[in-house]
Amino acid sequence: MEKRVTFRFDQKKKALEPSIQDEAQLSIAITGPNFVVARYKNGKIIKGSTYNFNPQRKVFHIVPRAKEDERIYEVSFAELKAVFFVKSLEGRKDHPPAKATFEEDVNIGGARKVKVGFVDGETIIGATHGYDPERHGFFIHPLDKETNNWRIFVMSKAIKYLEIRR
Secondary structure, three states, rough: OOOOOOOOHHHHHHHHHHOOOOOHHHHHHHOOOOOOOOEEOOOOOOEEOOOOOOOOOOOOEEEOOOOOOOOOOOEEEEHEEEEEEEOOOOOOOOHHHHHOOOOOOOOOOOEEEEEEEOOOOEEEEEEEEEOEEEEEEEEEEEEEOOOOEEEEEEEHEEEEEEHHHH
């Protein structure tokens, strides 16, 4: 017989504290909301949290953080450029712009380094385990550890060019 254990939030937090130092990492580990920034192909941006992101579906929902905005946004993958899973919705204004070239000395394990050029001119460099040209999108993990992004879900139809390295 399988044994089930139920924790209160503070008990989960205490149990995870030795292995997770960052508060944002902790909230993700406890299956709390994911903070996201949805960037549309037309330039529109929505910031908030999501509980139901699933790239296998056609839509997901974002609950905005601003108290004056009470609606929940239904976001269609077809209209997006990318979804940025972030540590903080405020971002890091002091962080230097991302480099446009590969860092050869970065260890990424079994992942592949990718350079994605979007149709709007933005370039992102990261690593991916799951690029498949037949899928409508894929995840990138930034190589820059100081960035505000945990990971980025890139929509294939928003890509102008893609460079892959091993």
